[in-house]
Amino acid sequence: MTxxxxxxxxxxxxxxxxxxxxxxxxVYMSLLALSSIxxxxxxxxxxxxIHVFVTICVFAALSSAWNIVGGYAGQLSLGHMMFYGxxxxxxxxxxxxFGLTPWIGxxxxxxxxxxxxxxxxxxxxxxxGPFFSLSTIAFLEVIRLLAIHFVGFTGGSAxxxxxxQIGWKWMVFTDKANYLFIAFALLLICMAASxxxxxxxxxxxxxxxxxxxxxxxxxxxxxxxxxxxxxIISAMLTALIGAFHAMYLTFLEPATMFSLGTSIEVAMFSLxxxxxxxAGPLLGTVLVVPLAELARGWLGAQANGLHxxxxxxxxxxxxxxxxxxLVGTFGPAVSRWIDRLPGGGRREALRIAPALRTLGxxxxxxxxxxxxxxxxxxxxxxxxxxxxxxxxxxxxxxIGPNGAGKTTLFNQISGFLTPTSGTIAVRGHDGTxxxxxxxxxxxxxxxxxxxxxxQPFGGLSVIENIMxxxxxxxxxxxxxxxxxxxxxxxxxxxxxxxxxxxxLPIGALKRLxxxxxxxxEPDILLLDEVMAGQNQTDTMGMVELIRSIRDTGVTVIAIExxxxxxxxxxxxxxxxxxxxxxxxxxxxxxxxxxxxxEAYLGEDFVDAQGF
Amino acid sequence: MDVFIQLIVNxxxxxxxxxxxxxxxxxxxxxxxxxNFAHGELLMVGMYAVYLLFAxxxxxxxxxxxxxxxxxxxxxxxxxxxxxxxxLNADEHIQIFATxxxxxxxxxxxxxxxxxxxxxxxxxxxxxxxxxxGNTVLVGQLVMLGASxxxxxxxxxxxxxxxxxxAIRATAQNRNAALLxxxxxxxxxxxxxxxxxxxxxxxxxxxxxxxxxxxTVGTYFxxxxxxxxxxxxxxxxxxxxxxxxxxxxxxxxxxxYIAPDLKEVVYFxxxxxxxxxxxxxxxxxxxxxx
Numbered sequence: 001m002t003x004x005x006x007x008x009x010x011x012x013x014x015x016x017x018x019x020x021x022x023x024x025x026x027v028y029m030s031l032l033a034l035s036s037i038x039x040x041x042x043x044x045x046x047x048x049x050i051h052v053f054v055t056i057c058v059f060a061a062l063s064s065a066w067n068i069v070g071g072y073a074g075q076l077s078l079g080h081m082m083f084y085g086x087x088x089x090x091x092x093x094x095x096x097x098f099g100l101t102p103w104i105g106x107x108x109x110x111x112x113x114x115x116x117x118x119x120x121x122x123x124x125x126x127x128x129g130p131f132f133s134l135s136t137i138a139f140l141e142v143i144r145l146l147a148i149h150f151v152g153f154t155g156g157s158a159x160x161x162x163x164x165q166i167g168w169k170w171m172v173f174t175d176k177a178n179y180l181f182i183a184f185a186l187l188l189i190c191m192a193a194s195x196x197x198x199x200x201x202x203x204x205x206x207x208x209x210x211x212x213x214x215x216x217x218x219x220x221x222x223x224x225x226x227x228x229x230x231x232i233i234s235a236m237l238t239a240l241i242g243a244f245h246a247m248y249l250t251f252l253e254p255a256t257m258f259s260l261g262t263s264i265e266v267a268m269f270s271l272x273x274x275x276x277x278x279a280g281p282l283l284g285t286v287l288v289v290p291l292a293e294l295a296r297g298w299l300g301a302q303a304n305g306l307h308x309x310x311x312x313x314x315x316x317x318x319x320x321x322x323x324x325x326l327v328g329t330f331g332p333a334v335s336r337w338i339d340r341l342p343g344g345g346r347r348e349a350l351r352i353a354p355a356l357r358t359l360g361x362x363x364x365x366x367x368x369x370x371x372x373x374x375x376x377x378x379x380x381x382x383x384x385x386x387x388x389x390x391x392x393x394x395x396x397x398x399i400g401p402n403g404a405g406k407t408t409l410f411n412q413i414s415g416f417l418t419p420t421s422g423t424i425a426v427r428g429h430d431g432t433x434x435x436x437x438x439x440x441x442x443x444x445x446x447x448x449x450x451x452x453x454x455q456p457f458g459g460l461s462v463i464e465n466i467m468x469x470x471x472x473x474x475x476x477x478x479x480x481x482x483x484x485x486x487x488x489x490x491x492x493x494x495x496x497x498x499x500x501x502x503x504l505p506i507g508a509l510k511r512l513x514x515x516x517x518x519x520x521e522p523d524i525l526l527l528d529e530v531m532a533g534q535n536q537t538d539t540m541g542m543v544e545l546i547r548s549i550r551d552t553g554v555t556v557i558a559i560e561x562x563x564x565x566x567x568x569x570x571x572x573x574x575x576x577x578x579x580x581x582x583x584x585x586x587x588x589x590x591x592x593x594x595x596x597x598e599a600y601l602g603e604d605f606v607d608a609q610g611f
Numbered sequence: 612m613d614v615f616i617q618l619i620v621n622x623x624x625x626x627x628x629x630x631x632x633x634x635x636x637x638x639x640x641x642x643x644x645x646x647n648f649a650h651g652e653l654l655m656v657g658m659y660a661v662y663l664l665f666a667x668x669x670x671x672x673x674x675x676x677x678x679x680x681x682x683x684x685x686x687x688x689x690x691x692x693x694x695x696x697x698x699l700n701a702d703e704h705i706q707i708f709a710t711x712x713x714x715x716x717x718x719x720x721x722x723x724x725x726x727x728x729x730x731x732x733x734x735x736x737x738x739x740x741x742x743x744x745g746n747t748v749l750v751g752q753l754v755m756l757g758a759s760x761x762x763x764x765x766x767x768x769x770x771x772x773x774x775x776x777x778a779i780r781a782t783a784q785n786r787n788a789a790l791l792x793x794x795x796x797x798x799x800x801x802x803x804x805x806x807x808x809x810x811x812x813x814x815x816x817x818x819x820x821x822x823x824x825x826x827t828v829g830t831y832f833x834x835x836x837x838x839x840x841x842x843x844x845x846x847x848x849x850x851x852x853x854x855x856x857x858x859x860x861x862x863x864x865x866x867x868y869i870a871p872d873l874k875e876v877v878y879f880x881x882x883x884x885x886x887x888x889x890x891x892x893x894x895x896x897x898x899x900x901x
Binding site for chain 2: 070129142145146309311
């Protein structure tokens with residue numbers, strides 16, 4: 001690891017080279033702002049300022065690392081200093097006992113921190129908001145108490161002094177400016193990692209999982225897998241910073257290395273700057289840390305508690321007035337302003353969408369086979385021995401009165417519910433029948449579904465929503481964007497592509513459901529009442545759309561209450577009532593079936609009509 | 612064997628203290644559905660109030676229960692009105708940050724006003740020990756046991772028999788349905804948060820003679836209170852009481868049989884296991900963490 005102050009963290013990987021990147025106002029303004037963190041203290045030469053800026057770099061780096069889990073993944077860890085402490089203690093102990101240089105020791109610490117992060121994250125990620133936060137606090141406390149308890153190993157509460165060997169090899173210096181170089185490099189690394197995650201498929205996936213777990217599963221995202229990736233990155237970065245900071249402070253004690261208060265501060269800087277933004281953690285730190293350090297410098301012991309009081313009060317005020325943080329609130333305006341500087345306002349060249357996945361298999365073969373599905377919720381049997389077999393290339397309509405068990409059937413054949421008994425098999429891409437167990441595995445196999453109650457990722461734009469689906473077959477962000485644009489055009493969402501999904505009317509949301517699913521290029525498309533809430537023209541459009549989807553080789557199952565539409569669309573109809581299949585076959589035959597009319601209109605009606 | 616029985620007795624005494632601190636937390640979470648990370652700081656405020664009343668006016672800590680309960684009731688309502696209420700429909704993480712921020716601000720305010728020194732009230736009558744069947748307990752601990760049973764029983768009776776109690780229960784069950792039935796949900800939340808804080812006021816009057824007030828005393832107790840409440844299933848008074856007793860016993864026994872400085876590790880481990888494997892609490896009383 002070397003310090004390389006010229007690394008441009010904001011440089012996009014697109015074509016055009018370094019010069020083109022550097023003349024973008026977003027890039028050169030970011031570089032100017034970042035370099036001032038290095039230049040101000042160096043030019044002043046004041047040891048106090050150098051200390052303040054080392055502290056700023058460390059906390060901004062910690063906060064950026066935290067933001068990957070707390071902001072992007074929405075998992076509000078309040079125990080993040082456990083990773084910092086693990087990095088610090090590992091490095092210091094390796095120096096002390098084995099004479100290992102901190103430059104290697106810090107990576108050992110990072111690996112241990114990542115392991116601990118996975119061990120904690122795996123069971124705890126299923127916990128809801130505050131309980132996840134509480135569990136991270138509990139883990140932090142446990143680690144702190146263990147560090148105090150094992151005196152022989154860690155030095156206990158009395159602390160541990162880093163052996164004073166001076167030089168680059170030992171990361172201990174008499175010239176404090178060297179600390180600033182390392183701290184600044186760490187900040188750059190953390191921000192670059194944060195930016196890379198944000199702009200990658202992982203970043204989109206984390207947002208999707210944070211916003212709606214079910215819709216993320218339906219898009220084929222392994223929810224806990226992406227969160228674990230985030231925690232690995234975040235824990236490793238945090239441990240690296242902890243290792244450096246221990247060498248800087250030269251003294252380690254459990255109370256400060258595993259501090260709940262500091263964990264909260266690190267999270268707080270992100271919130272003030274803007275949760276889930278790249279610049280937010282740095283901005284929050286730059287605004288708040290100097291205040292606290294100056295207060296400590298001027299008022300000394302009298303200010304005991306003052307900076308904490310200010311921190312707490314600012315935190316409450318921010319939640320009440322600017323919950324999106326500074327970047328979240330003012331960011332768009334600032335970035336429009338920056339875009340007007342020389343070199344700004346460039347547009348990315350449009351990319352040609354990659355070819356559609358070709359769907360193999362022979363028409364008419366069984367592509368999905370559900371046998372004897374029984375689903376019991378307590379005393380209620382929602383599906384009672386339902387068997388459905390789907391042929392490649394057909395459109396199968398599923399109808400039935402409200403509460404018949406249609407959506408429950410869908411939930412089972414898309415993996416969202418595990419049937420009490422019965423089996424589901426899907427034809428895999430190699431032609432064999434397989435039975436996946438998790439919803440995201442169904443999606444990856446090519447079973448795409450929409451939700452009856454629409455599940456948009458509200459904070460993302462329409463095009464980003466569709467991209468979440470497209471990532472399933474196209475991991476590259478630009479490819480996914482191109483695919484999403486193509487799909488948006490097909491379903492008629494192109495004119496609202498940059499609108500936040502939460503602002504769409506219901507008709508457009510229904511189409512967005514279809515678009516997101518379609519972007520995943522499924523073999524089987526499960527449509528749950530996509531025509532509900534659509535006007536007459538939109539319904540006609542949807543019928544046409546479903547036909548054209550089928551013509552590309554996709555097999556469709558649709559639940560629908562719009563009888564006219566579903567009857568004209570379907571090759572075959574299955575009628576479900578009270579959890580059982582009561583009729584099956586050609587649409588024309590099914591509508592005349594006595595049992596079907598009974599189910600919809602009651603026995604009396606059937607008798608009165610004299611069927 | 613003698614040691615064991617004494618440890619059990621100590622455990623029950625500790626448990627009753629945890630119970631009296633946790634009841635308010637259960638009430639607030641059960642009704643307002645907000646996890647109040649500043650709960651411990653309410654205790655801290657109460658304990659400083661008890662100390663000040665004792666130091667300035669020579670008021671016995673038990674006598675100061677009345678003004679402190681009223682003070683905390685008002686403080687609780689103020690927190691609900693000015694911090695929680697505006698954030699009721701905000702994202703969950705914003706609510707967490709708000710109460711965490713409040714907690715940080717209060718701890719440090721105490722640090723500014725009182726410094727890091729310990730402030731104890733002297734109440735020799737409360738600290739007197741009584742011996743029965745070879746076991747020693749403090750008078751103050753017995754009072755706490757009695758008070759915690761009365762508090763849980765009293766709150767239960769209040770919830771079951773009064774109109775306000777019914778309205779609170781209805782709101783806890785389903786906020787929107789209660790609203791449609793004409794319950795003034797905002798006021799119910801105000802009262803519930805106030806009541807929850809008032810319970811902490813009572814707790815601080817009872818805890819003060821046994822523990823000195825420090826800025827971080829709340830942090831020490833609140834983590835235990837969260838363990839207790841999760842163990843009890845989050846929304847059940849009786850669950851919280853039983854959870855408190857269990858943690859009291861675990862505390863007492865593990866401090867003796869494992870190591871005094873590892874007792875928290877033991878019950879934090881229990882806490883994490885319960886959260887992961889039995890989120891409805893040990894007895895399935897509450898609706899758990901869903």
